[in-house]
Amino acid sequence: MKGSLWLAWRQQRLLVGVGAAVLVAAAAIAAYYRSAMLDALHSGLFDHCDPGPLSCTQGDTGPLLLLDVEPLQYLGTLNLVLPVLIGVFWGAPLLGRDRELGTHRMVLAQGVSRGQWFASRFALAAAATTAVSGVLAGVFAWWWRPAADRSYGLFWYENAALSGSGPRVVAAALFGLAAGTLLGLLARRVLSAMGLALLVTGATTLLLEWAHRTRLLVPPHRYVSAGGVPKEAMGDKWSTGHYGLITASGRRDDVLNCPYPSGAELEACMARHGYVARFYEANPVGDYWAFQWTDTAVLGGLAVLLTVATVLVLRRRV
Template identity: 70%
Template sequence: MKGSLWLAWRQQRALVLSGAALLAVALTVAVVSRAGMVSDLASGRFDHCETGPLHCSGADGLPLLLDIGPLQLLGFLNIALPTLIGMFWGAPLLGRDRELGTHRMVLAQGIGRAQWFTGRFALAALGSVAVSGLLALLFTWWWEPAADRSYGMFWYDTASLSGSGPRTVAAALFGLSVGTLAGLLVRRVMSGMAVTLVVTVAVTGLMELAHRARVFVPPHSYVSAGSAPKPLMEDKWSTGNYGLITASGRRDDVMNCAFPSGPELTDCMTRHGYVSRFYEANPSGDYWAFQWTDTALLGGLAAVLVVATVLLLRRRV
């Protein structure tokens, strides 16, 4: 290892070691906590529980729940990872040398701008992918015993939907790219960190709003007759949109016939001209639709930001 890559390692080794330490701590907590979850499930206390959005109750009438608190914390850590990587790894990547003026000394040693940037960013990107990817895999392994169960965590919970899968890696690269470009543009590490914080938090918030509004992954419509039970919700993610359908296809509010089922509902539907009822929800299979959509969007943004950084290097350095 020599040249710009050696210099990049010297400057980033503390961050690489910090990432390794974070992984070690997360793995230790996950192994202990998951073993406790598996032991609780093997005890038979949850054998009578079914899937679905309603909590499972014990003999005392209180909800039976696995201890998923630490798992949720890992999910939220994964969601915050792009901001942390962008602020503490991305912003100083070019910003520190720009602030101190040491980039001139480096470039005077015969190292070109492209080589100077590539060595630094490649190591940071590799570290970001390794940390985010391993944490995402750790979450999935830890989550598996409690996945989509009334006593565990459903796929559409924020911690699991946005804190696992390939979107975690794409988000980490996005955060790194934001921080790198911010450090290059503002020339001050602290200012670059502030810009990175604002941008990554804003994009994360917009992604969560898009999830809830089903902007990129539309819900499915489930229809049933009033005389028959409606399809079970189970592990679907409801939009909260329920209603009744007329013969012409018009959809009205469910409160026009506020009966769960049976003769009362049938009579009400007949009087108002309703032929069926519906609800809208995303099935569990849409987890991957959300994942790949987020991955494409965040990965695309990261690529655009990297290209912008490369194009601005000659003007800014």
Template identity: 80%
Template sequence: MKGSFWLAWRQQRMMVGIGATVLATAAAIAVYYRSGMLDELRSGQFDHCAPGPLHCMRPDTVLPLLLDVEPLRYLGALNMALPVLIGVFWGAPLLGRDLELGMHRVVLAQGVSRGQWFASRFALAAATTVTLSGLLAGVFAWWWRPAANRSYGLFWYENTALSGSGPRVVAAALFGLAAGTLLGLLARRVLAAMGLTLLVTGTMTLLLEWTHRTRLLVPPHTYTSAGSIPKPAMGEKWSAGHYGLITASGRRDDVMNCPFPSGAQLRECMDRHGYVARFYEANPVGDYWTFQWTDTAVLGGLAVLLTVVTAVLLHRRRI
């Protein structure tokens, strides 16, 4: 196994080096911008800002007071793109290049089994992927913490935070690697495998973003208030965009049936239509981890499944 691992390292050391460079660059940028963020917060100009989604205004103007979190969003976007990048540029050539060039025959002729050939390459790639993605997610979390869920920062439900942080980043990166490796085995041509991997990983990334927006996998909670009293504050919740009124029988109607924010007009309208309460649907801040572990289970499960399929095909197919 030492020989096959040594060969795997020789073939993948450039990708390992690129990953280390990306991580070091991201960490350096995070240190620089986070330091500036902390200096702004310590200046006292944000002390009057209340928590919640409403913009905090400058005392002397009507302009919102915001931290510079764009670089943080770029890191989140990079983390979201990891399954595509790793799948296309690392997973697809992992077996596909040897199969396309016929190098696998030379390796197997040296007494290395198919299992060893696959295990040595995939183990090194997977270990590096876990390390890189985990550290990038950690850098994001560290950088994000001072500005998390503040009107002048970044809320947990923004896609670069929800999908660009946490354990789902690691699971997504492993899914990209596993998908690219399997498609490289099936296509036996690197360029074809890269194109297919781009399609599969890109589609999966967009599909999970769609499930977030529609709350397909993590349903929102319903918050109600009796009569016309103010609804519970939205605060750090992620609104599902569903607001309405409830009758005594429990029927839910659209909020536009009584389009008044409060006061006598609202009470009169509710009494006229028989409404006894108001409601809205939203995901509380604690659902951040529900989204995280749901995505991690889906992507991690797919990564394991695709890896097993690759191993079975290598064992049964002639290559």
């Protein structure tokens, strides 16, 4: 096995080096910009700002106060597209290059079994992928924490934070590796496998983002306030944009039937139509972890299934 691992390292050391360089660069950039973020927060400029989502201005009529979170969003976006990059540039050539060039036959002729050939390459790639994605997710979380869920920072439900942090980043990266590896084994050419990996991992990433927006996998909570009582503040919840009114029988109607924020007009309209309460739907900040673990289960499960499929194909086609 040592010889097979040595060969796997020889073939993948450039990619491991690129991954290490990305981590060093990300950590250095994060340290620089996080330090500037903390300096801004400690300057007193934001002391009068509400800790929640309400926009904060410099004075009564001044400009909006915002931290420089654009570099942080770039890191979140990198983490979001990480499965695509790993699937295309690491997974697809992992076995596909040897298959295309026929060099796997020489390796297998040296007494290395198919299982060893696959395991040595995939284990090294999976370990490196886990390390790179895990550290990048950790760097994002460390950088994001001082500005989390503030009007002048970055909210938990924004794409860069929700899909660019937490354990789902690791699961997504492993899914990308597994998908690319299987496609590299099935396709006749590495370039074809890379194109297919781009399509599959990109489509899966977009599908999960759509599932987030539609709350397909993590349903929203419904918040109800009786009569004309002011609704519970949205705060750091992620609104679905679905507001409405409730009759005594429990029927829910659109909020536009009584389009008044509060006061006598609202109460008169509700009484006229028989409405007894108002509601809105949103996900509270605690659902961040519900989204995280749901995505992790989906992507991790797909990674396991694709890896098993790769082993089965390997036995029949190589």
